[in-house]
Amino acid sequence: MSYDLYIGDRLFSSWSLRGWLMFEKFDIPYTEHMLGLYAGTLKTDMADLAPAKTVPAMKTPAGYVLSDSISMAETLAEENPSKGLWPTDAGARALARNLVAEMHSSFGALRGCDMQLSHVWDGFEPSEAVLTDLARIEFLWGMARDKYGANGPWLFGEYSLADVFYAPVAMRITGYGLPVSDMAQAYVNAHLADPAFLKWREMALQETHDPFPYEKNLPRKPWPVN
Template identity: 65%
Template sequence: MHSGFQALREACPMMLSFCWEGFEASQAVQDDLLRIEDLWSLARARHGANGPWLFGEYSLADVFYAPVAMRITAYKLSVSDESQAYVSAHLSDPAFLAWRKAAMEDVYEPFPYELPLARSSWPGDTN
């Protein structure tokens, strides 16, 4: 993720505070998502039978893809049901939740990645 999927990274900066409503993914972002879904599907089919993660048990591969799961969530990007299940596993994972909680302690004024879109609550947030 640190050097791949450039279109996704450029169009969808890190966002753990809320979700954007109405974000429209470019073809380049959609192409990145298709490649990501192919990689996820291959890993799950070959090695993921023992759990919800790419290789069954939680691994560094899942750490690597946590920012992708975050982007899919925050920008409400369309993915397959299989990929959405993997994203949902991240959203309920204690390590991911701790990462998000720590990130929420930082406040940026002005907000650096403003879009002309409405905001909605992050999944599971009650406020």
């Protein structure tokens, strides 16, 4: 039994990273399909994947198409109950679902800091709105870590869908050098050192983009390597 996963360019597509981690981190068999998100062919590439119109998308072994990361996550958890996508503790699971839902629907200012995995922008000045988003995210991370994170580096100790959804946040914090607490930075570092993410970034760096889609008038620093 295998799924089909449809993603866009690894260097920039934060939602594609989430979709890929759902399979990679929980050892769920899949066949990957790269679509032309930045090549301008996305609409054509997705013509046979209705209702999906954005990446990531997936097709289940039964042939059903899922077109949103939350619907993908819930379907994978439902169809693969032994894989532990959500925390087993009921309280942790409820909080994890809250964190995922808030990530999916909120933090518009931070999302304006487009994810890129090439380098760190040196001297980026976050807006008050971005800092407000970061403060809320730190509150949520701290709550999860304090209540349920004693047994590992992830939000609920062991890796879960909550970590999948906040992985691109960790990359935005890194790529823009955003100011966070020691607690938050430790969590970011866990993502940076994660073998699955390192595999993703290694593949991402093989992509070429000219011009660079999200150019800033700022110097560049090397991406941190853990």
